Amino acid sequence: MLRDGLATISDTATGAPWVGRPLERFEDEALLRGLGWFMDDLDPVPHAGHAAIVRSPFAHARIVSVDVSAALACEGVLGIVTGAQVAALSGPFPSALGAGIDYRAAAHDVARYVGEPVAVVVARDRYLAEDAAERVLVDYDPLAPAASPQAALADGAPVLHPALGGNVASDRSFRYGDPEGALARAALIVRERFRHPRSSATPVECYGVIASWDAAAGGVTAWANFQGPFTLHGVAAAALGIPGSRLRLCTPADSGGSYGIKSAVYAYVVLMAVVSRALGIPVRWTEDRAEHLLASSMATERLTGVEAGFDADGVLLGLRLDLVDDVGAYVRAPEPATLYRMHGCLTGAYAVPDLAVRSRVVVTNRCPTGLNRGFGGPQLYLALERTMAIAARRLGLDPAELARRNLVPASAMPYRAAAGAVLDSGDYAACLESVLDLASYPELRELQARERAAGRLVGIGLACAVEPSVSNMGYITLAQTAAERAEALPKSSNAEGVAISIAPHGGVSVRLTTTPQGQGHRTVVAQVVADALGIEPGQVEVQVGADTATNPWTVSSGNYSSRFAAVGASAVHVAATRLGDRLRAIAAPLLETEADEVELADGGARVRGDHDRRISLRRLVGAAHWDPAGLPADVEPGLALTATYVVPMDPPDGDDRCNTSATYGFIADVCLVEVDAGTGQVAVRGYWTVHDAGRILNPLLADGQMLGGLAHGLGAALLEEHRYDEDGNLTTATFLDYLPPTATELPPVGHRTIETPSPVTALGAKGLGEGNTMTAPACVANAVADALGVEGVELPLTPARVWELLPR
Amino acid sequence: MKPSQFDYLCPRSIDEAVAALAGADGEGKAIAGGQSLVPLMNLRLAAPALIVDLNGVPGLELIEADGGNLRVGALVRQRNLEQSVLARAVVPLLPAALRHVGHVATRNRGTVGGSIAHADPAAELPLVLATLGGSVLVFGPRGEREIAAADLFLTHFTTLLEPDEIVCEVCFPETGIGWGSAFEEVAPRHGDYAIAMVACALRVEGGSVVEARIGAGAVADVPLRLWAAEAALIGAPLDDGAAREAAALAAQAVDPTGGTHGSADYRRRLVEVLLQRALPQAFAAAIEGSR
């Protein structure tokens, strides 16, 4: 349902637009034939050596010595680079919280997590490299580890970075409105603690890097299945000690999933670049699953303390949040982004003006964390939505009614949340009613009552969330005080650059740096361009492989925070529209009319209202390429241009308010679960979700993103946890212990989409794809709590855990 | 994750295979389906110097019933046994349990003999063998011998087999006419190793249980035969009370250790709950079968 008055994107073309259609994907032909080009398929530089990484078996240990002599004598070895050599050839990774922390691509004096690289062996093939890696002798002096955030915060805890003086890398407090006053007025205060364990989206394809150092140029060309944000390109270049222009970073056309995890591959780009430099040969490394689970990246473990004050009618008056994020052994950029990504909308979908937050970043002897689907959202909403469910229970209200009394009303849009998020559009109440209707909620409650009477443990859960998308590059500066920000250069907004051209042969080509991993960017870009230029999507070639030397990229380029639909596609629309303007200007004199009377449609240009006066696109392209002297004097020559599209957002203000994302969707989820009273197994009997993600560019793809996000969320709810023992050993080190859901674990899903366009993006689209990852853990936890009549439930809701909660 | 180097032999007879293992001084390993061994080798948790590939040895792929036992050649693929009409008729516990063994692609390659020899305490086939009181036929340099299931499994991943002996045949006592079986398992996901599992077969005559075979798996370092529970059922029909009593006796007889997937108490309780469900199913199947 589009709001009246919103200009359609095809207002210069007639006929049904391509955008909004469930077009099948262009990507599929190659992928279905096994002809994709993934990182391990590439062979761009001949004679590359194959790397295997020697990794620390200790969570915390002094590295006394590294003896490579036996390994060097192994068959096929081309060279070995130790952590000490890496430290000599590179600097520490810059980070928003880098002071006092010396984070390198490999450890040289102290290893701080199991799996941390200590040396790299390069050989003729990976088999031989692993043989030699086994012969590298490292003498470790183990140190006591701080293997959990609680352990790291305890008095007398082992300290990871002495220069930091403790394990808290950042401790910031924020106050908006009058939270103390609000809590003082409350008739009910819910005081609870929540824990969201570590998990990882575990793409089926692991990391891959090829690095070729150029000694003559003093730089490196690297290929990696990197997903951005491209702020990290600068971080990598700084660590390598070279100007950014000398780090040429390329990504393959295909990437086997990322969901945030492949942002951290940049650390291995640096490692392999240094190894290539040290050995004088190109180096390639394909991460294996054991390495990936151990030492790639993970979502943070989050400990949340909540104090929520409600009045007697259930209106949420004020909120106090105590957030602790475990970021692992180093604060690896872009951390502490997990803590601050949601900052502006910490109050979720509710109209709560009074808020206090304490946000702490804690280092632990665990794998460094980073982007992961949902990125701060699952952690926040577990706490917020469990709090709402607990409040509803204590107030004797149905959770849906409690939500109704608190959702930001449509009339308040755009709504400035307490911590600065500007909720741009949406009718949250209508969305909630829609999911209740979809789930037949009153009948569900009746079913629950009947089955409970028969002794079955049946529960219903609800979760509501705003789903932010398109990160404000400035939000990371919330980790600094206003005074510190004033001393530094400001960061803001989110931008994307797109190059579009029409070649002499008439083919339309688009190049952008949105690094897709299956989201169908090629197809959607083709739809957007087809509408702007009046052609068919099949005529548009889209280059999605990134290349920092030739793409028009920005620091915010990449595929994260669900930015493609809102920013990437909008940038394409702007670029294609500008190119279309040029074509209309060329066509106008040929059609003996004014440019604003020309429309592009059906593969050509024609006069509005007089379609017989038309000229083919081929003819226009020919004119531009073959007869530039014949073009109007005021028309820019050529048919190639680059456009940069910005969604402007301000840096945090002096009161620490920040619109941390550009646009916000809304999701409401309901689920029905049954707990097996004998075994503790949780069966999700039904899951319903209604999304408002603005204008939907391709409903086939949008549904796929939603279902994929939900699968990740249900995995975190029921199955997935990365567990560490007290010595810092990862006990979920293979796929026998880390358990993503398969088809037999996922419930039937009912879903609907509502479209309230965003007023802040060119196409009115919002991001989509992280929402249900944010809501599902809370929704299922709420349902299980409801089924068992308890308030304390822990993720993941494994049978053993749930069984402990059963009445005995 | 690439395996270490090894020498490889693909013998064409069982004698050749055994001689090769004998000559390897304990450093050799037989491979059949490889679904358990190769992951260990890829992780470098196992690094045998010699691999003796049994896939070329003839005569190890028969499935035959001789009126007392279902005799399954060691190289029979788990998938073939799962789909065997004969197995379904005479040892219905086998297709019931095999549904839970890994996934189709691993069952296409994994073998019956291999699963028994690997002796994973959380694996389904060793539990079925132990529950039914079966045996294996083993061949080595010292000739052939039969080992009863009760003697075969020593501890996790360890059987009575010498390093130079090979399982040739797995014998499952028939539970056909007059018998009913049931298999229940709790696992984190379909096809995963069990957190706890039970297998049972009851022979019913004149409405009463006359023979019982009950076993529990994944709750000890070997599959367990639950004799006390069996004895409690003999001589009477299986009603709710009898099922509860037998299940309670079974729970008392097991002493699981706690682990990632559940505490000791939880696993013990699972044995009880799963038997409360499985025993009536088996009894009903026996009654149904005799109509």
Added chain:
Amino acid sequence: MRIELTVNARRVECDVEPRLLLSDFLRHTLGLRGTHVGCEHGVCGACTVRLDGAATRSCLMFAVQADRRTVDTVEGLAPGESALTPLQAAFREHHGLQCGFCTPGILMSAAELVESGETPTRDEIRELLSGHLCRCTGYVGIVEAIAQACGLGPEPSA
């Protein structure tokens, strides 16, 4: 060791080291990059090929074990420029793939099922799929694609 085998209906002869995994042989010796490697311990299913017609984890086999056998990979489903098979076309229609990394393995398992001529239920299709990890799709489109290829009608709405 010298091995001779048939891969996608072509005879291949090669010298290989015993420990070379079949997955690596297909990808790096034969250049058939369609078979993907996701875990090398047999769980994710991305490496699934068909050995003498049976879906098999190529990461859990040594190339030497494929001597005198037939191996079929995803590239063999619609070789060269031949049209996509109905199974593959169904995946595109139902959006049964996003990143495409798990897809070849799933196609090979599904091809075995389709060729068996059985008509599975959707629950049986899910059980088959439990041997394959997909982190993109939530499996819904995959189940529908395989159901269509097996001749099942569309799922009645809940």
